[in-house]
Amino acid sequence: MRATTSVRVAGLFGLAALAVVGLGMTPASAPDDPAADRKVALITGSTSGLGEALALDLAAEGWHVIVHGRNVERGEAVVEAIEAGGSGSAVFLPADFASLDEVRGLADQVRSQVDRLDLLVSNAGIWRPAEEGRLESEDGHELHFQVNYLAGYLLVEELLDLMEASAPSRIVKVSSVAQAPMDFDDVMLEQEYTDFHAYSQSKLAQIFHAMDLAERLEGTGVVPVSVHPATIMDTRLVEERGMAPRTSVDEGVEAVLAVALGDDVVAGAYYRGLERAEPHAQALDPEAREALRALSRELTGR
């Protein structure tokens, strides 16, 4: 297959150049559209680790995969591996989730490239080492809160129409067993910061979002869920923290694919691996859920 590389400038919101590197990808409306007649998945954070493995697995089953991350070299390599596999197709769309404008730009690019979206896996995530201290996004929000949760919230809001039009479709939030309650007087952790709390509250926020979406989307055929993939998998996130892996990425892939493709999935539920589980008790507090909803609307305008 011919490899093409194109670079486009996203005009909206005064974005800096947003490189779109597509290998063999043409717009969805073109007659030789490789995405035509394929199911389409957007997997955020698929330039490495769990996301990459999910992208390769889905493509091997014939899906068209939108690969996402920041690292162009790794993104291109994933697309090339998919193209070489010969079953699926792929395109790489880079966007830094530390910028909400880049999240909006990613959604615009998705809408311009495909006319359906069967699966959105909100997987991009960070857990920065303690010694880096508290970090902020370009938008001035605590970095884990934005990259792990708020960017995924906004991306779903931006793509919900497409997902409803593509129903039955699924939204999978890759969360974690590491969950901590949010203090809505200090969600940005300006008063007290630890990297573990920052990571864990962002992972609980993802679970809140799947629960809220399930209520809003009842009857639409769009099913949102959250899942803890596996504990301390052999990924870059784990390696960069100097932890010894305890599980393999394959285990995480199995858990995510079970909720992404399985039959008996309950909308809004949280799964720990292959089993349905109870999330942190704050997820059952309607006031906390409303507080996060209101904050997310305020911060994203959606």
Ligand SMILES: NC(=O)c1ccc[n+]([C@@H]2O[C@H](COP(=O)([O-])OP(=O)(O)OC[C@H]3O[C@@H](n4cnc5c(N)ncnc54)[C@H](OP(=O)(O)O)[C@@H]3O)[C@@H](O)[C@H]2O)c1
């Ligand atoms: N590893 C585990 O044991 C474990 C356990 C439970 C849950 N999880 C969750 O699994 C998910 C995947 O993690 P992983 O372990 O596979 O880690 P990983 O290999 O480090 O992958 C993280 C992915 O997120 C992307 N990413 C990071 N920062 C980003 C940003 N600012 N903007 C856009 N994309 C960004 C990375 O791409 P670029 O570097 O190209 O930007 C990469 O593709 C995370 O949500 C994590 O919380 C992991």
